[in-house]
Amino acid sequence: MNGMAEPLALLFGQPVTELPQDLYIPPDALRVMLERFEGPLDLLLYLIRKQNLDILDIPMAVVTRQYMDYVEVMHAQQLELAAEYLLMAALLIEIKSRMLLPRPAAQEGEEHDPRAELVRRLLEYEQMKLAAFEIDQLPQAGRDFSWAAVWFDREMVVRLPEVTPVDLKTAWLSLLARAKHTRSHMVKPDELSVREQMGEILKLLAGGRYLEFSQLFDTSRGIPLLVVSFIAMLELTKEGLIAVTQAEPYQPIYVRLAGSEALEPAHG
Amino acid sequence: MAESQESALHDRQHLQLVMETALLVAQEPLSLHDIKKLFAEELRAELLNEVLEAIQSAWVGRGVELVKLASGWRFRARLEFQPYLDRLSPEKPPRYSRAVMETLAIIAYKGPLTRGEIEEIRGVAVSSNIVKTLEERGWIEVVGHRETPGRPGLYSTTRAFLDDMGLKSRTELPPLAELGRLVLPETVETPE
Amino acid sequence: MAESQESALHDRQHLQLVMETALLVAQEPLSLHDIKKLFAEELRAELLNEVLEAIQSAWVGRGVELVKLASGWRFRARLEFQPYLDRLSPEKPPRYSRAVMETLAIIAYKGPLTRGEIEEIRGVAVSSNIVKTLEERGWIEVVGHRETPGRPGLYSTTRAFLDDMGLKSRTELPPLAELGRLVLPETVETPE
Numbered sequence: 053m054n055g056m057a058e059p060l061a062l063l064f065g066q067p068v069t070e071l072p073q074d075l076y077i078p079p080d081a082l083r084v085m086l087e088r089f090e091g092p093l094d095l096l097l098y099l100i101r102k103q104n105l106d107i108l109d110i111p112m113a114v115v116t117r118q119y120m121d122y123v124e125v126m127h128a129q130q131l132e133l134a135a136e137y138l139l140m141a142a143l144l145i146e147i148k149s150r151m152l153l154p155r156p157a158a159q160e161g162e163e164h165d166p167r168a169e170l171v172r173r174l175l176e177y178e179q180m181k182l183a184a185f186e187i188d189q190l191p192q193a194g195r196d197f198s199w200a201a202v203w204f205d206r207e208m209v210v211r212l213p214e215v216t217p218v219d220l221k222t223a224w225l226s227l228l229a230r231a232k233h234t235r236s237h238m239v240k241p242d243e244l245s246v247r248e249q250m251g252e253i254l255k256l257l258a259g260g261r262y263l264e265f266s267q268l269f270d271t272s273r274g275i276p277l278l279v280v281s282f283i284a285m286l287e288l289t290k291e292g293l294i295a296v297t298q299a300e301p302y303q304p305i306y307v308r309l310a311g312s313e314a315l316e317p318a319h320g
Numbered sequence: 321m322a323e324s325q326e327s328a329l330h331d332r333q334h335l336q337l338v339m340e341t342a343l344l345v346a347q348e349p350l351s352l353h354d355i356k357k358l359f360a361e362e363l364r365a366e367l368l369n370e371v372l373e374a375i376q377s378a379w380v381g382r383g384v385e386l387v388k389l390a391s392g393w394r395f396r397a398r399l400e401f402q403p404y405l406d407r408l409s410p411e412k413p414p415r416y417s418r419a420v421m422e423t424l425a426i427i428a429y430k431g432p433l434t435r436g437e438i439e440e441i442r443g444v445a446v447s448s449n450i451v452k453t454l455e456e457r458g459w460i461e462v463v464g465h466r467e468t469p470g471r472p473g474l475y476s477t478t479r480a481f482l483d484d485m486g487l488k489s490r491t492e493l494p495p496l497a498e499l500g501r502l503v504l505p506e507t508v509e510t511p512e
Numbered sequence: 513m514a515e516s517q518e519s520a521l522h523d524r525q526h527l528q529l530v531m532e533t534a535l536l537v538a539q540e541p542l543s544l545h546d547i548k549k550l551f552a553e554e555l556r557a558e559l560l561n562e563v564l565e566a567i568q569s570a571w572v573g574r575g576v577e578l579v580k581l582a583s584g585w586r587f588r589a590r591l592e593f594q595p596y597l598d599r600l601s602p603e604k605p606p607r608y609s610r611a612v613m614e615t616l617a618i619i620a621y622k623g624p625l626t627r628g629e630i631e632e633i634r635g636v637a638v639s640s641n642i643v644k645t646l647e648e649r650g651w652i653e654v655v656g657h658r659e660t661p662g663r664p665g666l667y668s669t670t671r672a673f674l675d676d677m678g679l680k681s682r683t684e685l686p687p688l689a690e691l692g693r694l695v696l697p698e699t700v701e702t703p704e
Contacts, residue, residue: 220428222605226606344589382533383532415539
């Protein structure tokens, strides 16, 4: 309980100077913002650039504290906190403590700034981050311009296009990119085997056939399939595609396509 | 008067340029309905037909010609250039348009579902040509009907489709949840 | 004399017609090597280049242009016509997430390099989905292996990537921001 309460207290209870100044935003927006960091370097850069700190002379105490605040909030928001974030936290604290240590006088000549390696990594990452943005601005085939594609009817031989699962994936990615409003609805845990089984059941019932409940289960192919078939049947019922009837308790259960009773009057 | 005539001429040249470009780029024949969609303004069919004929005659004597097929207009290489083109390419397999691929992907991932539901996910109409292409290939089939007005057919992919894909089951398709992280939603609205 | 000049002119026009047709039909950029293959006779590269330039200027002011890319020549619609074409088909390739684009940029500017080296620069793990997506798009490929334990693959961007960005070579990529200059000289060495 303590662990959960602490970040919240940090967020709303502490003096302003103790907090990342831009954290006062609604929790949902905060979550979205935190999810947008591409890792600890990205987060650090954000903290440094946001406050116009000198990247060549990083105030370690300030940055470390702010970084830890963000990591705490990420933790509290139950975001998937990659190990890299914690590793960076350890590194920041290490650098901070090395800077506090008095250096032996003998080594003063070749003094090495403990921050140097971090600075180098930050700058290199920032450079690549900018480059990624620039590349994304370039006119891109298919997105910003189209190739000419004149048809050539070679000898009228019918050749069928080849399609691979990769092509399907690519098609789905472009759908995802386009359908931003249906995005959350489209990206949901897999239920493929259920949808597949729904198709199978509909086919079995085609033409208004009545089947006994048990006939729809293929017992020879393992328990997972039985479970999936059952879920598929529930889903079909929910979507109003099939009707399940039972005359009275302990009698056989019949399944038919919804709306097909006109073809065959109900059995008594 | 002369001025408006001049600007009309200019408009027509622009029209011709846009239509020619669209026809050179399109992967499938463009119907008059498609061509209309190119322009924000509502254009008369006669005008478009006139321009199409103008494009057609502008290409006379070239290696490529504009032809009218049952499903629309398309540029096509003249057959007498085949000897040259054959030397070039050791037959590229043809490809389905993105519209066909998206429709197939939706049915594979989300079927059984109706054409209307496919259109909802794609955000655009699904032409009956697309559905026919996939049905004739034996990759999709109607497995039932939704009990709503019009009793629309429910499309599902077939076993032949899985076989052709080299998959044992639809569960072997790339998982959707992971794909979601790879792309950004479009920030720019697509024009209506 | 006059006759042979005339026939030379005729040949050249024919050459131009064949090359234009092949370029309009080709589904990929055509290199000079490809273009040579169109003709049974052996043709000089200078002649072909001259004809390519003639085609290029013949298309000035049209909606489609002939461009030179990393792997050859290809016709494409001018950028300013894309808004019209977008009205026709809203299907577009996806805009990739930052994680994908950063990985791509690192490979483009720092490649060939291993996945581990990419991760070092980004400071986070690079999921195999990201790598696979870029490979499947044909934008990156493994060009060798680092002779360290596990022999990790070295990734590099492909010519198809440059083609799709409309570039002739990696030197045409947007110049890197000169952040490196700010680093103290002693710290510039690569990490161990």
